[in-house]
Amino acid sequence: MAILIDARTRLLVQGLTGREGTFHARQAADYGTTVVGGVTPGKGGSTHDGFPVFNTVESAVRATGADASVLFVPPSVAADAVMEAADAGVALIVCITEGIPTLDMMRALAFLDGRTSRLIGPNCPGLISPDRAKAGIIPGHICREGRVGIVSKSGTLTYEAIHQLTRLGLGQTTCLGIGGDPLIGTSFIDALELFEADDDTEAVVLIGEIGGTAEEDAAAFIRASVRKPVVGFIAGQTAPPGRRMGHAGAIISGGQGTAAEKMAALSAAGVTVVNSPSEIGAAVAARLKPEDGVGVAAGTQSGV
Amino acid sequence: MKIHEYQAKALLTRYGVTTPRGAPVFSAAEAAEATERLGAGRVVVKAQIHAGGRGKGGGVKVADDPATAARIAGEMIGMTLVTVQTGPAGRVVSRVLIEEGLDIATELYLGLLIDRAEQKPLFMASAAGGMDIEQVAADTPELIHKVHIDPGLGLAAFQARGLAEAIGLTGVPARKAAALMERVYAAFLAVDASMIEINPLVVTGAGDVLALDAKVTLDDNASFRHADLADLRDLAEEEPLEIEASKHELNYIRLDGTIGCMVNGAGLAMATMDIIKLAGGEPANFLDVGGGASAEQIKSAFQILLSDSKVKAVLINIFGGILRCDILAEGVIAAVTQLGVDVPVVIRMEGTNVDEGKRMIKESGLKCSTADSMGEAADVVVGLAAGA
Numbered sequence: 114m115a116i117l118i119d120a121r122t123r124l125l126v127q128g129l130t131g132r133e134g135t136f137h138a139r140q141a142a143d144y145g146t147t148v149v150g151g152v153t154p155g156k157g158g159s160t161h162d163g164f165p166v167f168n169t170v171e172s173a174v175r176a177t178g179a180d181a182s183v184l185f186v187p188p189s190v191a192a193d194a195v196m197e198a199a200d201a202g203v204a205l206i207v208c209i210t211e212g213i214p215t216l217d218m219m220r221a222l223a224f225l226d227g228r229t230s231r232l233i234g235p236n237c238p239g240l241i242s243p244d245r246a247k248a249g250i251i252p253g254h255i256c257r258e259g260r261v262g263i264v265s266k267s268g269t270l271t272y273e274a275i276h277q278l279t280r281l282g283l284g285q286t287t288c289l290g291i292g293g294d295p296l297i298g299t300s301f302i303d304a305l306e307l308f309e310a311d312d313d314t315e316a317v318v319l320i321g322e323i324g325g326t327a328e329e330d331a332a333a334f335i336r337a338s339v340r341k342p343v344v345g346f347i348a349g350q351t352a353p354p355g356r357r358m359g360h361a362g363a364i365i366s367g368g369q370g371t372a373a374e375k376m377a378a379l380s381a382a383g384v385t386v387v388n389s390p391s392e393i394g395a396a397v398a399a400r401l402k403p404e405d406g407v408g409v410a411a412g413t414q415s416g417v
Numbered sequence: 418m419k420i421h422e423y424q425a426k427a428l429l430t431r432y433g434v435t436t437p438r439g440a441p442v443f444s445a446a447e448a449a450e451a452t453e454r455l456g457a458g459r460v461v462v463k464a465q466i467h468a469g470g471r472g473k474g475g476g477v478k479v480a481d482d483p484a485t486a487a488r489i490a491g492e493m494i495g496m497t498l499v500t501v502q503t504g505p506a507g508r509v510v511s512r513v514l515i516e517e518g519l520d521i522a523t524e525l526y527l528g529l530l531i532d533r534a535e536q537k538p539l540f541m542a543s544a545a546g547g548m549d550i551e552q553v554a555a556d557t558p559e560l561i562h563k564v565h566i567d568p569g570l571g572l573a574a575f576q577a578r579g580l581a582e583a584i585g586l587t588g589v590p591a592r593k594a595a596a597l598m599e600r601v602y603a604a605f606l607a608v609d610a611s612m613i614e615i616n617p618l619v620v621t622g623a624g625d626v627l628a629l630d631a632k633v634t635l636d637d638n639a640s641f642r643h644a645d646l647a648d649l650r651d652l653a654e655e656e657p658l659e660i661e662a663s664k665h666e667l668n669y670i671r672l673d674g675t676i677g678c679m680v681n682g683a684g685l686a687m688a689t690m691d692i693i694k695l696a697g698g699e700p701a702n703f704l705d706v707g708g709g710a711s712a713e714q715i716k717s718a719f720q721i722l723l724s725d726s727k728v729k730a731v732l733i734n735i736f737g738g739i740l741r742c743d744i745l746a747e748g749v750i751a752a753v754t755q756l757g758v759d760v761p762v763v764i765r766m767e768g769t770n771v772d773e774g775k776r777m778i779k780e781s782g783l784k785c786s787t788a789d790s791m792g793e794a795a796d797v798v799v800g801l802a803a804g805a
Contacts (some may be wrong), residue, residue: 189641212637216529216611222536223568238738250708251768252738267684268708269736273791276736276767295533322684325533348687351694352703355502359529359668359683359705361638362533367551372691389695390688391792 115287116262116314117205117231118146118181120245125179125203126151126171127170127194128186130161133209137185137250138164144253146246149177170194170201181205183239183248191209191235192217199230205250206298208235208417215361218296225298232298236360237267238290241392251275251288259284260313261397264304266293266327266360270390271350274318277394283401286314293322293360301331307337316342316401318393319384323349324363342400344392345384347357347372419637420649421465423514425633428646429613432604434597435627438572439516448490449483451515458786459518466508469632472688478511479518486515490780500706511653519627524617525584526550526561527598527628529605538566538605540598546617572602575734586620593626594618607640608646658721665717667706674699675720675729675802679715681706681740689734692791698799701728709739715748720756730802732794733764742766742774750781761786761801765794 118124124141128134129151139162142148150165150173157168167173170182178291182203186194191210198206213235227230239249243256249270255276261283265271271290278285286308291299293376301319308314317339321328328347335343350372352358365371376386387396420428426436439460440451452460464476471477476498490513499507523547532539539618543561545553562574562583574643577595581685586594597618605613613708614632621627635646652660668683672690676698680686683705690700701715702725706718722731736743753762762785766774786801787796 167420188638212638214642215611215636216606216639219531219536219538219568223641250739255768265684267682267688268686269680269682269738271683272736272768273685273688295531296536320684322687330534346688348684348768350691352687352690353672356670356703358670358687358703363683363687367554389692389792390685391692391790391795401453403432 114311114313115245116311117240117287118242118246119288120246122181122248123147123149123177123179124246124248125149125170125173125177125182126164127182127184127198129153129164129166130156130219131185133288134185135162137183138162140253141183141247145244146248149179170197170203174201179203179209181248182214183207185209188214189266189303190328192221195221195232196224199225199228203230205233205248206230207233207239208250209237209239210234211236213294214259215295215296218294220300224297226342233289234292234297236294237292238271240287240289242287243285245269246273249290251290255279256288257284260286260315262308262311262316263288263318263320264301264308265290266322266362267320267348274320274393275398277391278318278397281398283394283397286311293362295325295362301327302334305331305339307333309341314341316344316397318397319343319345319379321345321347321375322360323347323352323358323365323372324360326369328375329378332382332384335379335384336382343384344393344396344400345376345379345386346390347375347386348390350388380396418637418640418650419467419654420635421467421512421651422463422631423465424649425631426628428608428633428779429601429604429628429631432607434604435625436514436631437519437627437629438509439514441512441514442490443512445487445491448513448515449487452480452486453517455515455517456714459515460486461518462486462493463514463516464493464498464510465512465514466498466503466510467651468500468502468508469731474498476500477751490515490716494768503756506702509653514547514574518618519629520622521619521629523620525619527601527618528613528614529601532565533563537568539581540564540566540576540602540603542571542584544584546619550616566602572599574599589624590620590626597626599629609636609643610634611636658724662704662721665714665719667704667714667721669721670703671725671748672700672702673727674701676798677685677701677725677728677731679704679706679718679731679733681708681710681735685736687789689732692795693732693799696795696799698795698802701725706740710744710748712744712748714761715745716752719749719752719758723756723758723760728760730760730798731762732798733762733766733791734791734794735766735768737766737768737770737774741770742768743770743777746777750777750783753783753785759800763788763794763798763801765789765791
């Protein structure tokens with residue numbers, strides 16, 4: 114098993130006919146994902162790289178039975194595209210777009226509230242369940258199927274973690290980038306809850322960043338509700354306060370959101386927190402050793 | 418984007434928020450004229466820089482006549498103002514705000530931003546105005562009153578009235594403060610602000626309510642729909658290398674260390690800074706070349722890195738996803754050959770087309786070290802920087 118996407122996922126690509134949409138729809142299909150079509154307003158009725166194009170998400174869903182959508186649409190219209198997908202009842206909406214105005218995202222999240230759709234992102238690399246399906250831009254060739262779940266605010270740092278695991282022979286159930294914006298759909302806690310309930314996931318890697326309190330909230334959740342071993346890393350230990358480090362959310366302000374606070378909170382919750390990003394893979398391997406009876410046993414029991 | 422106090426006040430005034438009468442000036446002569454125009458009486462001369470704590474740093478002074486205002490303005494303009502927020506280097510003052518002096522009875526605090534956890538706007542108000550609000554929040558959090566705003570409905574009148582009462586206002590000032598809050602919220606939405614802070618909000622002896630200071634930060638992601646606000650940007654407040662980087666769509670932040678870093682992705686860039694520090698070095702910058710950088714951008718990035726004379730060695734850490742390692746190699750080779758790089762370079766690349774990238778670097782005959790892991794790369798570059 115995996116979380117959120119698997120071989121049965123029927124994926125739609127919003128913004129299919131753009132440069133990024135074209136490239137990543139092809140990548141996803143070649144990886145084995147069932148890509149059922151795309152949406153570009155005004156280009157409905159045509160086909161693009163062999164995929165049928167629709168004017169609206171609603172008509173696309175009706176025609177294809179899509180249950181997931183990945184968005185490669187420009188930032189000025191991305192929040193609207195998220196709402197359109199939610200209104201059409203798409204269960205999983207993955208928004209890759211970077212640079213969406215915060216107020217647009219605030220309104221889109223309010224629109225999603227009370228609806229059944231789950232949003233991943235925005236400003237994220239999406240997700241991949243190795244050897245099954247992918248929605249987003251995580252390179253398939255660095256992944257392998259296995260038993261570690263990854264949830265991260267970052268893009269390339271996630272690839273780094275995946276690469277370390279794969280090199281050590283540790284495959285992944287699902288790798289999920291939740292995005293580095295101040296306002297996002299799926300949180301660390303949502304992802305941890307899914308991994309905890311997934312029979313095949315035996316350990317989880319959590320990669321956070323400075324800014325906000327999502328990692329502290331995740332720590333409280335892990336302490337209360339996660340029995341599987343968790344390995345954590347927080348990027349930005351050396352970042353100066355008041356400077357935004359690339360991601361709109363990655364800023365230490367008002368003395369809040371420092372790496373030290375996040376690392377302490379996670380450690381106190383039983384997470385193996387590594388200081389160096391190069392130690393993520395080895396730390397997971399150590400937590401998965403057979404003699405770590407607690408972690409592995411708990412991982413097995415939780416699925417019963 | 419940060420803007421100056423006088424710009425923030427002009428913006429807020431557009432949405433009906435009352436602020437003191439005043440004008441920005443760039444010289445002593447203009448200061449005298451502005452003081453004349455405000456009529457008889459006391460004025461306040463306020464240095465305009467993008468940092469708080471100006472009062473304690475000597476950036477806010479009062480004058481009782483045009484000649485004094487001119488003298489003070491003349492001293493302030495051109496001075497380097499050091500405050501708790503500027504760092505030791507300080508900021509050069511290029512303009513001051515001349516504003517009418519007020520008969521202040523009460524100083525209050527108002528703040529409006531998006532609460533990330535609640536995913537809603539959060540209005541904060543406190544009777545402890547005029548002070549460092551972060552200190553108030555840390556020491557006496559009960560003095561800060563908070564109201565979350567429904568994104569669909571906006572700030573309800575009862576919420577504004579409630580905040581006004583919570584900070585001790587009654588009667589006419591309470592009504593005026595509540596109305597002001599609604600206007601601040603309207604401005605927040607209209608200009609796509611990420612933060613508005615009014616500290617202090619004052620009640621005068623006559624019962625008027627005004628924003629005596631104002632800080633507005635604009636959401637850069639929304640700049641595409643606010644072309645009219647673009648000229649509020651003051652490039653003099655920004656680091657020249659950061660301005661140059663932004664022209665090439667590179668995300669660069671200058672720091673104090675000796676090891677220049679070039680990385681793709683913000684998280685990996687921060688992690689690279691961290692691992693340099695763990696290896697005993699200090700990063701000279703944060704530089705994210707982005708997911709799909711071109712060879713040309715890589716070259717520009719290199720140029721920016723090397724413009725910092727503190728840089729003793731460079732670490733390139735690229736995990737190729739969309740950005741292919743061969744494109745990176747092409748950019749690095751072009752940069753090193755054309756720019757004449759005289760500091761050691763360590764390259765760690767992984768991911769898409771890594772073998773091709775490594776082959777290109779090797780065949781180019783560039784004198785640079787390669788590393789297979791981030792840890793190894795950091796150790797090597799720190800050693801090279803120390804030896805340089």
